[in-house]
Amino acid sequence: MENDRGAMIQIGNREYEMLLTTRATKEIAKRYGGLEHLGDKLMKAENFELALDEVVWLITLLANQSTLVHNLLEPDDKRELLTEEAVELLTTPLDLSSYKAAIMEAMVKGTKRYVESEEEPSKNVLVGQATESCLPD
Numbered sequence: 001m002e003n004d005r006g007a008m009i010q011i012g013n014r015e016y017e018m019l020l021t022t023r024a025t026k027e028i029a030k031r032y033g034g035l036e037h038l039g040d041k042l043m044k045a046e047n048f049e050l051a052l053d054e055v056v057w058l059i060t061l062l063a064n065q066s067t068l069v070h071n072l073l074e075p076d077d078k079r080e081l082l083t084e085e086a087v088e089l090l091t092t093p094l095d096l097s098s099y100k101a102a103i104m105e106a107m108v109k110g111t112k113r114y115v116e117s118e119e120e121p122s123k124n125v126l127v128g129q130a131t132e133s134c135l136p137d
Contacts, residue, residue, distance in 0.1 A: 006066060007105035009059070012090035016082065018062035018102055019069070020110025027061055035111070055096050060084045062106050 006019040025035065032038050038058075060082050067079045091099075 005109055006062075007102040007109070009063065009099050009102045011059075011063065011082065011087060011095075016063035017066035018059070018106040019065035020062065020106050021065045021069070023068070024061055024065050025110070028058075031057075035107070038107075052093065052096065055099075056084050056087045056091075058103060059096070059099055060087050062103065063087075 006017040009016055009018060028035055028038055064081050067081055071078045
């Protein structure tokens, strides 16, 4: 299912929507110094185990955001949060690498800005060209 806020992944037999919420952004900022440093930190991890730990942490963080939102909005139907241990046990390194696209999709959707421009006739005039409103009667 396509969502305008997140990206879907499957861990074990359950689907999770990865969301970049304000809370997740704050957690990433605490750990990496901001979203802009996230890619550098993941790519420059000292060893393979550390790199896997970071990817598992990020997947768990982003996948849990949709559960936290659900639990907030539906207090009578609470869902269990995903743990890093569960992600490690229910995935393979190949799965983790395939989740990179979903991580990027969630990040892009979470930081997407919609820019609307209003057309103003004076802004669309060629330099040196006058509009009717500028001409004397």
